[in-house]
Amino acid sequence: MAQTSYKILIAETGVATGKYTKAEDNELTITTNVVSTFLLALLVLPALKRTAQTYNTTPNLVIVSSEVHFFTDFPERNAQPSIFDHLNEKSTANMDDRYNVSKLLEVFAVRELCQKVIPQPYPVTVNCLNPGFCHSSLTREMDTWGFWFMKKVLARTTEVGSRTLVASALAGKDTHGEYMSDCAVAKTAPLVGSEEGKRAQERVWKELSQKLETIQPGILKNI
């Protein structure tokens, strides 16, 4: 497994072109942001549940997603027979959109897990969040006035952005299954709540859970 290194490509418009790289059985972004993230999530659920029982608390499992999930139409949602296989196909991979798609898949997975899979009530609160657009997201190399404006005026400091992570980690049961933004429960992208989105969400979780079961047989029993 290679340590990846990326060339800095400064584009005048649009999002950076990510290079396609594989890690484990998927494209790198999908492996790290989606598969491994939920592999870890399901693997630590028993420990979280034990803490809940022993200390009479409700621990939190937090996935840091992003508002960039609004920015994608997720065209891969209609791929047959498998969404993940299509995402992993190098020749058709849209790497400009890949980060956005990975963040959308995180939102889908948290929602499906909490809405349909996890029994209610549950001793652990599972939520996801958007940290907002932070200084750590911006490069010093951007010289255009537009980016100067964004950096000086709009971008939050990283410390301010981190408050959203802290809030989600300490939030109550009312945030279970929710997407949070600016430390409060917020609406997800229109696609997510739509009929199309619900179908995509189901398919994504079905494929993801099958993948996880292959990586760690019996893992779904952790829920």
Next chain:
Amino acid sequence: MPSLSVLANFIYRQFFVTPQYPTKSCEGKTIIVTGANVGLGYEAAKHFVRLGAEKVILGCRSLEKAKQAAESIEREESRSGVVEVWELDLANYESVKKFAKRVDGLKRIDAIVENAGMCLLQWHRHPTRF
């Protein structure tokens, strides 16, 4: 491309909405933050330490960088023996499994903030991994 209303909403929130400074106590809690050697994860871990957490675990790919982060956090918050660094590489399933096994061995785990992953570190730059 995001719609105009999405962009307008984003600009409004970035301009006018500031998330509140965290004040809730984390006393007695054990909290894990992945991707915590820099950026959001680092700052979040620092908050948890400041808020009195008993143990804050940084899950990072580079133990070297994570150790530096841990030392920096404890120095800035004038606390010691709170932050631990554990290796975690999300591009490797075995690494994830090992990390989870370590979590199993903890006395308690009150929160896990999964912040690590492929991050669009720069809007106009190739994604970088924490």
